[in-house]
Amino acid sequence: MARAAKKKKTTSLIALSATNKAYEFKKPLEKKIKYQGEVVEIKLHEDSKGFSYIVWKKKKYLLDVIEKKQNRYTIMINGVWHSFTVETPISLKRKRYLEQQNNSSSSVSIEAPMPGKIIDIMVEEGGEVKEGEPIIILEAMKMQNEITSHVTGIIHAISVKKNDSVMKDDVLIEIKRA
Amino acid sequence: MKIKSILIANRGEIAIRIIKTAKKMGIRSYVIKTAKEPGAWYLEEADEIIDFSEKFDETIPEFLDIERIIKSAKKHKVDAIHPGYGFLAENPGFAKRCEEEKIAFIGPSHDAIYRMGHKTIAKELARESNVPLLGGSPGAVADAEEARKFANEIGYPVILKAAAGGGGRGMRVVEKEKDIERMFNLATNEAEKAFNNPDVFLERFVREPRHIEFQILGDQHGNVVHLGERECSIQRKHQKLLEESPSPALDKALRKTMGDAAINIAKSVNYYSAGTVEFLLDKDNSFSFMEMNTRIQVEHPVTEKVTGIDLIEQMIRIAEGEKLAFTQKDIKLNGWAIEWRINAEDVQSGFSPSLGTIEKISWSENEHIRVDTGVRDGSVITPYYDSMIAKLIVHAETREKALQQSSLAIKKFWIKGTKTTLAFCRAVLQNRNFRKGNFNTSFLSKELKLHYHQEPDEALLAAFFATYDYAREINENEEKPLHTKNGNMITPWVLNKRLR
Numbered sequence: 001m002a003r004a005a006k007k008k009k010t011t012s013l014i015a016l017s018a019t020n021k022a023y024e025f026k027k028p029l030e031k032k033i034k035y036q037g038e039v040v041e042i043k044l045h046e047d048s049k050g051f052s053y054i055v056w057k058k059k060k061y062l063l064d065v066i067e068k069k070q071n072r073y074t075i076m077i078n079g080v081w082h083s084f085t086v087e088t089p090i091s092l093k094r095k096r097y098l099e100q101q102n103n104s105s106s107s108v109s110i111e112a113p114m115p116g117k118i119i120d121i122m123v124e125e126g127g128e129v130k131e132g133e134p135i136i137i138l139e140a141m142k143m144q145n146e147i148t149s150h151v152t153g154i155i156h157a158i159s160v161k162k163n164d165s166v167m168k169d170d171v172l173i174e175i176k177r178a
Numbered sequence: 179m180k181i182k183s184i185l186i187a188n189r190g191e192i193a194i195r196i197i198k199t200a201k202k203m204g205i206r207s208y209v210i211k212t213a214k215e216p217g218a219w220y221l222e223e224a225d226e227i228i229d230f231s232e233k234f235d236e237t238i239p240e241f242l243d244i245e246r247i248i249k250s251a252k253k254h255k256v257d258a259i260h261p262g263y264g265f266l267a268e269n270p271g272f273a274k275r276c277e278e279e280k281i282a283f284i285g286p287s288h289d290a291i292y293r294m295g296h297k298t299i300a301k302e303l304a305r306e307s308n309v310p311l312l313g314g315s316p317g318a319v320a321d322a323e324e325a326r327k328f329a330n331e332i333g334y335p336v337i338l339k340a341a342a343g344g345g346g347r348g349m350r351v352v353e354k355e356k357d358i359e360r361m362f363n364l365a366t367n368e369a370e371k372a373f374n375n376p377d378v379f380l381e382r383f384v385r386e387p388r389h390i391e392f393q394i395l396g397d398q399h400g401n402v403v404h405l406g407e408r409e410c411s412i413q414r415k416h417q418k419l420l421e422e423s424p425s426p427a428l429d430k431a432l433r434k435t436m437g438d439a440a441i442n443i444a445k446s447v448n449y450y451s452a453g454t455v456e457f458l459l460d461k462d463n464s465f466s467f468m469e470m471n472t473r474i475q476v477e478h479p480v481t482e483k484v485t486g487i488d489l490i491e492q493m494i495r496i497a498e499g500e501k502l503a504f505t506q507k508d509i510k511l512n513g514w515a516i517e518w519r520i521n522a523e524d525v526q527s528g529f530s531p532s533l534g535t536i537e538k539i540s541w542s543e544n545e546h547i548r549v550d551t552g553v554r555d556g557s558v559i560t561p562y563y564d565s566m567i568a569k570l571i572v573h574a575e576t577r578e579k580a581l582q583q584s585s586l587a588i589k590k591f592w593i594k595g596t597k598t599t600l601a602f603c604r605a606v607l608q609n610r611n612f613r614k615g616n617f618n619t620s621f622l623s624k625e626l627k628l629h630y631h632q633e634p635d636e637a638l639l640a641a642f643f644a645t646y647d648y649a650r651e652i653n654e655n656e657e658k659p660l661h662t663k664n665g666n667m668i669t670p671w672v673l674n675k676r677l678r
Contacts, residue, residue, distance in 0.1 A: 013649055015641035023641035028649040033642055050538050051592050054639050061639055064594050073644035079601040080632040082640035086648040114530040115561060141531045144368045
């Protein structure tokens with residue numbers, strides 16, 4: 001993990017958070033962050049038990065990579081996770097442009113927050129749904145969980161049926177924003 | 179009768195907890211191996227393993243299979259069965275089968291389990307013992323229409339509860355009449371699934387009460403004592419997240435009144451073994467009986483820390499027919515204990531279960547800390563059982579010191595591989611009203627705005643690491659197009675994730 005970076009040309013990279021906050025690092029391999037006007041060094045360590053941690057301004061931060069798929073990362077620091085996509089300045093520009101194009105007529109998909117079994121579907125295709133309304137009952141770990149819509153709109157597609165087993169992040173329902 | 183061997187009809191941390199006391203008492207322990215967790219730690223701690231793992235089928239309810247467990251107990255000639263919590267712990271049929279087969283059931287009589295497990299009979303017993311109760315339906319509600327009728331009589335909000343239930347399952351609060359049908363269906367479905375019995379009853383719902391429970395111990399000679407209370411108000415959807423003993427809300431006089439009420443309820447069913455009487459405590463210090471749990475509870479360690487009494491040992495001695503070696507006068511509450519439940523849950527998205535492998539787990543040990551856990555490095559959190567990873571129990575002279583020690587212990591509790599409730603524990607510890615002891619069951623929804631705590635620079639550091647790791651991979655790929663050595667540079671757990 002703490003393998004020394006080779007002197008190489010590195011481009012600037014941006015970590016874009018789920019809430020669209022962009023963190024830009026000019027030379028990420030150099031393990032330095034410009035912070036409040038000064039350059040602060042970052043150290044990466046692994047202890048004898050196999051825990052990885054960051055040392056930053058004399059404090060330890062427990063580090064864990066929960067998910068890593070191409071440029072999508074979920075990093076856990078001190079037990080709190082943060083999701084990012086890593087972008088170059090060019091890919092970020094393109095992404096922002098595409099988002100603008102799509103935003104007006106977009107459909108939103110409701111995904112399974114955990115693996116489980118579909119107990120009930122409370123909406124029909126073509127029906128209306130309001131933000132916060134329950135749309136599906138998913139049983140997981142012996143609990144019945146109401147999955148609610150986080151948008152108001154029209155049910156565009158239902159991709160599961162009663163008694164289906166679903167994995168985490170499976171698309172359950174697509175809703176066209178009203 | 180001296181018990182020389184025990185079959186533990188349970189798994190995880192509670193199996194290990196029971197084995198620990200069995201070892202101390204020189205008792206041989208037997209556990210059940212399942213195909214869902216063939217490498218679980220509790221199997222190694224026991225003296226003998228009974229193998230139920232011949233076939234993998236997620237619908238096989240190993241720890242609920244009464245006849246198979248009884249048969250195995252007889253085959254191995256074990257003297258007693260300890261059910262732990264959950265599974266068959268509160269199944270009167272199981273306790274009865276043990277009795278018929280002359281196997282000591284380490285718990286109360288099947289009659290006590292039946293009567294306390296049947297919520298409407300339990301309420302009747304409380305009424306006869308002059309213990310205050312909430313209004314509601316006298317028995318199970320037949321359908322949504324009848325639920326609507328009762329609710330309109332006593333007024334909203336109301337709560338629907340599984341008659342055979344506990345632990346928050348089959349339970350729904352109904353705020354408005356328009357929701358009653360939907361909630362009735364949810365509650366009955368869940369009750370049917372969880373307890374094989376769809377019956378639900380209806381009660382007045384007390385807004386923002388405290389949840390206070392009393393630990394009871396009784397022997398088979400009519401002696402019953404209480405071991406003080408546990409404060410369990412910090413809950414999410416009726417599932418406890420942390421517990422403490424004593425409660426900041428009780429003084430000596432209230433403790434005596436509620437403790438006496440708990441003893442009276444226990445005596446109404448000639449209760450023996452360990453049990454817990456649960457109350458709701460309103461803001462004016464009036465209290466009402468909720469239910470009695472006729473088993474050892476998850477949160478029993480806080481009581482053990484403040485009383486110095488090993489509850490599992492007491493349960494075994496009581497099952498042997500011994501008399502309690504102490505009276506109420508001898509029970510002294512010493513200091514303050516808090517139990518933090520560390521679950522594999524994602525506190526950043528509504529406490530949803532977070533499955534995976536515990537790659538590493540470690541904590542610092544000292545005289546204030548006890549950790550009860552069923553996992554170690556490499557253990558898998560499966561979807562088949564609950565999401566508990568560990569219970570961190572902290573004991574100190576005062577509540578303030580216990581909170582201080584908790585902060586240190588939580589900071590040093592490191593788990594790698596899964597999302598956990600540790601960040602939630604930190605958020606609770608930061609909360610001023612919690613620190614002051616001023617909270618109730620609405621704490622999570624009203625008081626704790628964010629269910630996790632993070633330090634200011636943590637997001638920045640996470641962002642840095644994402645770009646660093648990405649840049650490093652690009653660099654390596656450019657240098658070595660065959661990526662032959664890539665696998666050597668990453669730890670196996672990262673590789674494992676990529677292969678999935």
